[in-house]
Amino acid sequence: xxxxxxxxxxxxxxxxxxxxxxxxxxxxxxxxxxxxxxxxxxxxxxxxxxxxxxxxxxxxxxxxxxxxxxxxxxxxxxxxxxxxxxxxxxxxxxxxxxxxxxxxxxxxxxxxxxxxxxxxxxxxxxxxx
Amino acid sequence: xxxxxxxxxxxxxxxxxxxxxxxxxxxxxxxxxxxxxxxxxxxxxxxxxxxxxxxxxxxxxxxxxxxxxxxxxxxxxxxxxxxxxxxxxxxxxxxxxxxxxxxxxxxxxxxxxxxxxxxxxxxxxxxxxxxxxxxxxxxxxxxxxxxxxxxxxxxxxxxxxxxxxxxxxxxxxxxxxxxxxxxxxxxxxxxxxxxxxxxxxxxxxxxxxxxxxxxxxxxxxxxxxxxxxxxxxxxxxxxxxxxxxxxxxxxxxxxxxxxxxxxxxxxxxxxxxxxxxxxxxxxxxxxxxxxxxxxxxxxxxxxxxxxxxxxxxxxxxxxxxxxxxxxxxxxxxxxxxxxxxxxxxxxxxxxxxxxxxxxxxxxxxxxxxxxxxxxxxxxxxxxxxxxxxxxxxxxxxxxxxxxxxxxxxxxxxxxxxxxxxxxxxxxxxxxxxxxxxxxxxxxxxxxxxxxxxxxxxxxxxxxxxxxxxxxxxxxxxxxxxxxxxxxxxxxxxxxxxxxxxxxxxxxxxxxxxxxxxxxxxxxxxxxxxxxxxxxxxxxxxxxxxxxxxxxxxxxxxxxxxxxxxxxxxxxxxxxxxxxxxxxxxxxxxxxxxxxxxxxxxxxxxxxxxxxxxxxxxxxxxxxxxxxxxxxxxxxxxxxxxxxxxxxxxxxxxxxxxxxxxxxxxxxxxxxxxxxxxxxxxxxxxxxxxxxxxxxxxxxxxxxxxxxxxxxxxxxxxxxxxxxxxxxxxxxxxxxxxxxxxxxxxxxxxxxxxxxxxxxxxxxxxxxxxxxxxxxxxxxxxxxxxxxxx
Numbered sequence: 001x002x003x004x005x006x007x008x009x010x011x012x013x014x015x016x017x018x019x020x021x022x023x024x025x026x027x028x029x030x031x032x033x034x035x036x037x038x039x040x041x042x043x044x045x046x047x048x049x050x051x052x053x054x055x056x057x058x059x060x061x062x063x064x065x066x067x068x069x070x071x072x073x074x075x076x077x078x079x080x081x082x083x084x085x086x087x088x089x090x091x092x093x094x095x096x097x098x099x100x101x102x103x104x105x106x107x108x109x110x111x112x113x114x115x116x117x118x119x120x121x122x123x124x125x126x127x128x129x
Numbered sequence: 130x131x132x133x134x135x136x137x138x139x140x141x142x143x144x145x146x147x148x149x150x151x152x153x154x155x156x157x158x159x160x161x162x163x164x165x166x167x168x169x170x171x172x173x174x175x176x177x178x179x180x181x182x183x184x185x186x187x188x189x190x191x192x193x194x195x196x197x198x199x200x201x202x203x204x205x206x207x208x209x210x211x212x213x214x215x216x217x218x219x220x221x222x223x224x225x226x227x228x229x230x231x232x233x234x235x236x237x238x239x240x241x242x243x244x245x246x247x248x249x250x251x252x253x254x255x256x257x258x259x260x261x262x263x264x265x266x267x268x269x270x271x272x273x274x275x276x277x278x279x280x281x282x283x284x285x286x287x288x289x290x291x292x293x294x295x296x297x298x299x300x301x302x303x304x305x306x307x308x309x310x311x312x313x314x315x316x317x318x319x320x321x322x323x324x325x326x327x328x329x330x331x332x333x334x335x336x337x338x339x340x341x342x343x344x345x346x347x348x349x350x351x352x353x354x355x356x357x358x359x360x361x362x363x364x365x366x367x368x369x370x371x372x373x374x375x376x377x378x379x380x381x382x383x384x385x386x387x388x389x390x391x392x393x394x395x396x397x398x399x400x401x402x403x404x405x406x407x408x409x410x411x412x413x414x415x416x417x418x419x420x421x422x423x424x425x426x427x428x429x430x431x432x433x434x435x436x437x438x439x440x441x442x443x444x445x446x447x448x449x450x451x452x453x454x455x456x457x458x459x460x461x462x463x464x465x466x467x468x469x470x471x472x473x474x475x476x477x478x479x480x481x482x483x484x485x486x487x488x489x490x491x492x493x494x495x496x497x498x499x500x501x502x503x504x505x506x507x508x509x510x511x512x513x514x515x516x517x518x519x520x521x522x523x524x525x526x527x528x529x530x531x532x533x534x535x536x537x538x539x540x541x542x543x544x545x546x547x548x549x550x551x552x553x554x555x556x557x558x559x560x561x562x563x564x565x566x567x568x569x570x571x572x573x574x575x576x577x578x579x580x581x582x583x584x585x586x587x588x589x590x591x592x593x594x595x596x597x598x599x600x601x602x603x604x605x606x607x608x609x610x611x612x613x614x615x616x617x618x619x620x621x622x623x624x625x626x627x628x629x630x631x632x633x634x635x636x637x638x639x640x641x642x643x644x645x646x647x648x649x650x651x652x653x654x655x656x657x658x659x660x661x662x663x664x665x666x667x668x669x670x671x672x673x674x675x676x677x678x679x680x681x682x683x684x685x686x687x688x689x690x691x692x693x694x695x696x697x698x699x700x701x702x703x704x705x706x707x708x709x710x711x712x713x714x715x716x717x718x719x720x721x722x723x724x725x726x727x728x729x730x731x732x733x734x735x736x737x738x739x740x741x742x743x744x745x746x747x748x749x750x751x752x753x754x755x756x757x758x759x760x761x762x763x764x765x766x767x768x769x770x771x772x773x774x775x776x777x778x779x780x781x782x783x784x785x786x787x788x789x790x791x792x793x794x795x796x797x798x799x800x801x802x803x804x805x806x807x808x809x810x811x812x813x814x815x816x817x818x819x820x821x822x823x824x825x826x827x828x829x830x831x832x833x834x835x836x837x838x839x840x841x842x843x844x845x846x847x848x849x850x851x852x853x854x855x856x857x858x859x860x861x862x863x864x865x866x867x868x869x870x871x872x873x874x875x876x877x878x879x880x881x882x883x884x885x886x887x888x889x890x891x892x893x894x895x896x897x898x899x900x901x902x903x904x905x906x907x908x909x910x911x912x913x914x915x916x917x918x
Contacts (some may be wrong), residue, residue, distance in 0.1 A: 004745070026813065027584075027681070028681050028682050028683060029681070029682060029722060029723075030582060030583065030584075032682060032722075032726065033578075033581040033582055033722065034582060035199075037492070037493040037496075037542065038491065040729075040766075044683070045683075046683075048379070050797055071491055071493065071494075074450060074451075074452065074494070074496050074497075075452065075491070075493045075496070075497045076493065076497075079497055079500065079544075079546055080545060080546045081582070082583065083548055
């Protein structure tokens with residue numbers, strides 16, 4: 001209960017967003033351009049496949065000011081990047097290790113079990129492959 | 130499931146208050162019953178709750194009057210019904226509104242104040258306020274124009290508050306007090322004739338000698354436009370048919386009600402802290418010819434046009450934080466089948482997006498709002514938007530440069546959400562024009578921005594082959610020491626050494642020792658210190674490092690961080706800073722986005738300072754790129770960083786002062802306690818020292834900020850004067866595309882940072898913008914002075 005309260009407090013003050021449903025080919029530059037529309041970006045950290053160390057479809061965007069992150073949540077969340085609807089969420093803050101996918105194969109968990117074919121995310125889910 | 134009858138008996142007061150708030154806020158929204166029956170029902174509920182919840186109800190009603198102006202007449206009707214049932218309540222409400230109005234004016238909340246004034250005036254229609262007392266209030270408003278030594282923007286606001294209420298209440302006031310109203314209107318006319326309009330050109334979206342005949346009022350000062358609409362309204366005997374007036378259905382009840390007199394209202398006097406709304410200019414794109422199949426758009430001089438636009442602006446103001454709600458609310462604006470609503474919405478959104486000096490809300494909001502609207506009306510809105518885009522493209526030649534920037538940002542971001550689908554061939558006319566002309570320039574900048582949101586090959590694929598001349602360069606880095614064929618270049622071998630060393634994780638010291646061998650082309654022998662400005666050292670190091678780190682932004686940032694010490698040393702002098710920036714440009718001139726993020730990082734890590742960036746932008750090396758959008762993004766970003774820095778230190782100073790004050794208070798309140806005294810004395814020392822240090826920091830930051838603006842203005846003056854002299858002696862026309870761009874960029878500096886620049890007026894007047902200056906340049910300064918005069 002204590003940690004949940006701490007977690008919520010961190011989220012309320014956070015300037016960092018988790019960004020999901022990126023294409024594996026989306027670059028840091030593209031993310032910087034899009035998310036820069038809501039304010040000055042402090043850092044972009046690309047999510048990586050733990051094994052291959054290549055982009056695996058998510059990232060963290062940290063702003064200098066929380067207000068800029070709020071505007072990203074309002075106006076960039078749910079719009080397209082590389083033709084894909086991306087999703088943003090408040091993040092408690094980047095810590096070393098969190099840049100890696102936690103799926104068994106090294107990518108994100110969602111890419112382990114999904115049944116559909118997604119050309120931008122390595123084709124079929126890992127279990128299907 | 131437990132004890133239902135117990136629940137009924139013990140409703141918490143706070144629950145009831147929440148219910149009341151919800152009932153009041155929701156009245157007027159889509160419902161199965163008619164608005165009239167909902168209002169009647171709600172009036173009954175509120176009347177019953179008055180004994181216990183009067184102050185809460187008063188507060189909610191005052192708040193919706195202030196914050197939900199698009200539902201003005203719904204709430205005035207509600208107040209009218211309550212007043213008819215409870216005269217005292219009506220009186221208390223009016224008093225509360227007057228108090229709220231005075232508060233708003235005191236704290237410079239002028240937009241809310243207008244809504245309150247309009248609400249009060251509509252209460253005349255609901256028989257809550259007596260017409261003569263409203264006229265008396267307006268007489269005091271118009272009387273402000275007779276005040277001496279006050280800013281014109283103050284008089285403008287009071288005039289606006291009066292005129293903009295007339296669509297609602299003009300008829301009633303004129304019927305009761307026609308002589309007084311005639312007098313007020315003629316005072317209005319003479320005020321508008323004598324007020325100065327020097328600043329208006331600075332705020333216009335399109336600079337044109339003659340306005341387009343279809344959009345006669347576009348570019349008009351907002352007051353002049355409103356005045357012509359009121360004049361037409363008067364000619365039409367105050368017949369106004371667009372505003373929804375629910376109180377008409379209750380006429381028999383309301384005319385039985387007793388009215389209240391407004392207390393005499395004296396406008397709060399002008400003070401040094403008063404900040405009035407910036408002057409505005411009307412933006413129009415569409416007229417009755419633009420939607421031939423649908424309902425007719427109200428003419429530009431009609432008061433209906435004014436009311437629709439006001440209401441749509443109010444809806445955006447109420448819901449801008451929630452784009453889906455905002456879109457839905459805009460599309461459910463009443464009168465949908467009588468007016469071409471999609472056209473009005475698109476026009477109002479672009480009016481805000483292009484507003485000078487700044488849009489009311491963050492630019493990206495408008496982009497996503499338009500996308501939401503397209504989602505909700507996929508069969509009609511995209512076509513209107515395409516039509517609007519086409520019209521804006523057609524008028525690029527006279528569009529203000531700042532507005533073109535916003536058009537570029539909007540269009541490229543919009544396209545990236547729709548797979549970059551556009552009929553580029555329709556714009557083939559721009560291919561035959563000089564690349565510096567506004568239309569091809571616009572297309573180039575749009576394609577560059579589209580590339581930033583995707584990738585180079587994508588852009589090649591989406592445009593016809595004929596457009597390749599406008600396509601952006603492949604954003605590759607240019608490394609001068611890359612090829613063996615360059616081995617004769619001075620510094621080539623050192624570059625090779627550096628490359629190997631850096632790849633082998635060399636330290637800053639090792640880098641320094643390698644660089645020691647680089648000769649200084651500026652002098653015959655190196656200093657012993659070796660730290661004088663050596664452009665070759667800078668070139669070799671920066672070229673090599675940036676090339677090695679070219680893979681991504683993160684790689685480059687890591688490189689800057691790892692070798693920060695080397696950078697700081699090489700860029701210690703002003704010339705060093707400038708040269709670092711030059712080399713960055715040489716390496717990355719095909720990738721403007723990279724240049725921008727590197728400059729940003731170098732400022733934040735204090736490798737270069739803001740003044741160096743400003744000087745670099747105006748340097749001859751960058752002349753070729755001077756009119757490109759990315760250059761101005763860099764300059765304005767630099768200025769913003771400087772401004773934020775000053776604010777941050779100032780805040781620190783204020784906070785530390787507050788801490789000291791609190792400490793003194795604590796000490797003074799227990800002065801019998803010796804121990805506390807001694808320990809706080811010990812604490813005081815450091816705090817007071819801190820304050821002194823922070824004070825110095827603030828002064829130094831403010832001085833750096835002022836210097837930055839002076840450098841920028843100085844360089845503009847030099848550049849523009851050069852051009853003007855050259856044109857004069859050569860007998861060529863001054864007004865080239867470059868000149869238009871440059872002079873509007875100067876205007877943009879004034880407008881975007883007007884609050885800060887106001888502090889420097891004396892210096893600017895005496896030092897830079899003196900009478901000897903060419904009148905073209907001086908005019909920009911004079912327009913700026915007129916803005917808040």
